[in-house]
Amino acid sequence: MDTRTGLPVVGMVGGGQLARMTHQAAISLGQSLRVLAESPDDSAALVIGDVRIGSHTDLAALREFAKDCDAVTFDHEHVPTEHIAALEGEGVRIYPGSAALLFAQDKGRMRARLAELGAPVPRWRPVNDTADIAAFAAETGWPVIAKATRGGYDGKGVWVLSSPDEAQRLVDTGTPLIVEEKVPLRRELAALVARSPFGQVAAYPVVETVQRDGICVEVLAPAPGLSDERAVAAQQLAIDLAHALGVVGLLAVELFETDTGIVVNELAMRPHNSGHWSIEGARTSQFEQHLRAVLDYPMGSTALTAPAVVMANVLGGASGGMSIDERLHHLFAADPGARVHFYGKQVRPGRKIGHVTVLGDDMTEVRARAARAARWLQEGK
Amino acid sequence: MDTRTGLPVVGMVGGGQLARMTHQAAISLGQSLRVLAESPDDSAALVIGDVRIGSHTDLAALREFAKDCDAVTFDHEHVPTEHIAALEGEGVRIYPGSAALLFAQDKGRMRARLAELGAPVPRWRPVNDTADIAAFAAETGWPVIAKATRGGYDGKGVWVLSSPDEAQRLVDTGTPLIVEEKVPLRRELAALVARSPFGQVAAYPVVETVQRDGICVEVLAPAPGLSDERAVAAQQLAIDLAHALGVVGLLAVELFETDTGIVVNELAMRPHNSGHWSIEGARTSQFEQHLRAVLDYPMGSTALTAPAVVMANVLGGASGGMSIDERLHHLFAADPGARVHFYGKQVRPGRKIGHVTVLGDDMTEVRARAARAARWLQEGK
Structure with missing residues (x-):
């Protein structure tokens, strides 16, 4: 205190x-x-x-x-x-404790535990050598997805392998790996929940996350066109996992939506890029919720504050041209309602330096505004 | 930079x-x-x-x-x-510059300048001695309101005088004063605007401020039952004053609403208690707006984010009983949607230690929730 x-x-x-x-x-x-x-x-x-x-x-x-x-x-x-x-x-x-966090730190342990719990996961296999990958691909077909068991983020630590030769070259780097089937996904979703030591859980509306080159570029809240049934199933899955793994704090469950349902892609146990929209878009932001959870305060309302909320990441653009401060002036003039969050980071091409959030009634319009706002900050035009 | x-x-x-x-x-x-x-x-x-x-x-x-x-x-x-x-x-x-700020610092200068500009003000008079007060009261009737020209806030520096004797005792303290009529007010309002060096002005919805013992206890946004005509008049008055006085940054115009219109009570040139609701209740908070103004960024949207927004100040309650942290636990359990802002201040009876904001569709309900939330934090019940 x-x-x-x-x-x-x-x-x-x-x-x-x-x-x-x-x-x-x-x-x-x-x-x-x-x-x-x-x-x-x-x-x-x-x-x-x-x-x-x-x-x-x-x-x-x-x-x-x-x-x-x-x-x-x-x-x-x-x-x-x-x-x-x-x-x-x-x-x-x-918080989260070591017994829980392990499953966010080690993808092999995560996959094994989720399978044990009966959660929907892609077909996968631990990898000891190239033969393991080839045997797995013989079942699922090439290409397959190889993942470093530890340390990956933003598309790093994930490889699409199309042949035994590519598999051999990756295995030769000595990186500990698992291999997964390439899921025929419609899109990616994320279900975010917070859990307190007492065991109270609060679930946010399920969102759609849009990736480009393995990096999340947009989050749409709530996920457009998602059936209530599937949304509830995704929230329930995240709640069940939070309890089963003993998570305290936030748990973000990254999901693939396929023609037949949802499967778990990744777990994160902290405030997550897929929840930044909640700063303005939910009654309680994920950041406050995480603090409330780790301090065992009662959870806050996760209600949406507008029918459509879109967060767009701002990546560092090419150097030269307009300064970041000039870009901000232009964005503010172009869209007085855009909410800007800069992270105080030096601009480097491709680096996440901030995000923008736009709220409104119509998802198509809100999404276009958010994309334009992010583009202004990235490219100055 | x-x-x-x-x-x-x-x-x-x-x-x-x-x-x-x-x-x-x-x-x-x-x-x-x-x-x-x-x-x-x-x-x-x-x-x-x-x-x-x-x-x-x-x-x-x-x-x-x-x-x-x-x-x-x-x-x-x-x-x-x-x-x-x-x-x-x-x-x-x-910002605001000395030429503008003077009118927020010195109530005599403020009153004189507003009168010069033709703004609606209470009848008033500079005070050199008790006779000035008595002469003024002879015109308006007792009681009259005496104000210290400098340094007042939260009811300090304001006195209701009912007789020449009371006036004498105050004048004898040596405090530089002005005297004003006691305005027959229906309620108090506030009009908040921000102005940039370029001269762009953004106006917030006009709010009702509720005072108790000279301290603002509640702010209702937008002011319930205020006619569009009078709301626009209040915003226009604040805009005109911001331009005329050359304010850069925020200008809060505290107003009395009477049966016949509005009159200016006080001016403040900074983020103001009557604008705290804007953190969640407006698309751009007064705090961001003030920064945008002093940096000459284009102003942000002042649109309401909900039909009814109420901010209630949290004053330090009597010591003893439940700790502030326990009170917060109870409030969060009672109202998961209440937004809490604590200022990191030691609790002292009557001291503003924070505020709560509640948003919703119905002003009566929202106001009751905000009052209950503030009471929980003040009294632990």
Whole structure:
């Protein structure tokens, strides 16, 4: 507890944009987020007073950081599982716990556990050598999807393999892998829930996520044209997984929608890009919800604030031309209702430097506005 | 400009809750607010990285603070006018400027200027001695309202005088005063606008403000039952005053509604308690709007996000009983849709420690929910 305010202190390991936006939510709750950042120039470190510099792989640094925190949580999934377990052993309230987070950190463990739980998953297999991939492809047909078991994000750590030769070259890199069938998907969805230690769960409306080159570029809330039945099934699946895995905090379940139903693609246990729309688009943002969950507050309303909400990521465009500040002027002049979120990051081509959210009554119109707003910020035109 | 981000730096003099909430808005715009606070325990200083400690009455401290800021603005109106003028003379972009802010700082100057502009104001008179008050009351009848020309807020610096004896006792304190008629008001309203250096103005929906013991306890947006004609007149008045006084940033015009129209009570030139509802209740919050104005960005949409929005202030309750954190748990359980804003302040009876906002379709219901939420946080029941 912060004795100056009588309110709790949450520590977040990692100083990226998720911590930055969580801090905005913490301020409303009377708190100040404490972050463990790699550098004072990290996205969150630029805007937070209570910044500690250190590495998320350094157990001593984590231990020191956790002191006097009412709860510790994460901006990313890269803290070694054994460090989390060690802190748990010392009585630190750290969420999600090591037993849950493991399934977001290790795709092999995740797939095995989901299959055990009877959750819908693509056909998959652990990979020890090229022969495993070839045998799997003999059943499903080429191409197949290979995934690094750890550390992938934004399309990194995922490969489409079309032949035994390609499989051989990937296996030769020594990356621990699993292999999955290439699911004949209609589109991607995401179901976001938050769960508290008490066991209360709040589910957000299911959204459609639109990817380009493996990177999420747009999120549509609610997912257009999704049947109530399938939406409820996706929410229920996420709720069941949150309970079964013992998640505390947010759980984002990335889903493929096929002609016959939904299958789980990935799990994330933190605020997630597929939930950024909730800052303005839901009564309680995912960032506040995550704080409420890890502090065991009752969950907030997940109701939509408008019939159609679209979030578009802003990627760094080519350098040169208009500055980012000039682009912002033009966007504000073009669309006074667009909501902008910049992450305080240097512009690099392809890097997520922010997002925009547009709300309205008509999904087609809202989507066009959001795409135009993101384009203005990316390309200055 | 912050060279790490390519985005501007705004400095705010004063570390209160207005700076705290402005920082939340700054984060979305890719910025970090810089504050000049009296103490590291000030409301805003608790949550901001870029805090400088110093006094707003120390010209050298202000000058040092303003270095490398793209614009400087205020959390309160207590910076000496001559210091602002000195910084302007040195080329600092400081908003609102001294020529405008004077009319928010000095009620005598404000009344004189508004009268000159033909704005509707209560009958009033400058006060040099008790005879001035008595002569004025002879025209209007007792009681009359005396106001300190400088430094009043939240009911402080305002006195209801019922007799020459009471007037004498007040005049004897040496406080510089003006005297005004007691306006037969139906209710109080507020019109909030923002104006940029370019001269663009954005007007928010006119709200009703409900006072108790001179402190604003509730704000209803939009003002219930206000005719379109009178709402537009109030907005136009605020726009005209913003232009005439050369305001840059926010201008809040506190109004009395009488049987025959509106009259101006007070002016404030900063984010204002009557605009806190806009964080969730308007597409662009007053805090972001103020930043956009002082940076000469195009203004954001002021559209309501729900048909009925109510903000209720949370005052410190009696000590003892439930802690503030326990109260928050109970409120969240009772109303999952209530939006809470705590200012990081020690609870002291009567002190504004936060506010809650509730949104919905029906003003009566929304108002009841907001009042109940504020009562939970104040009284724990």
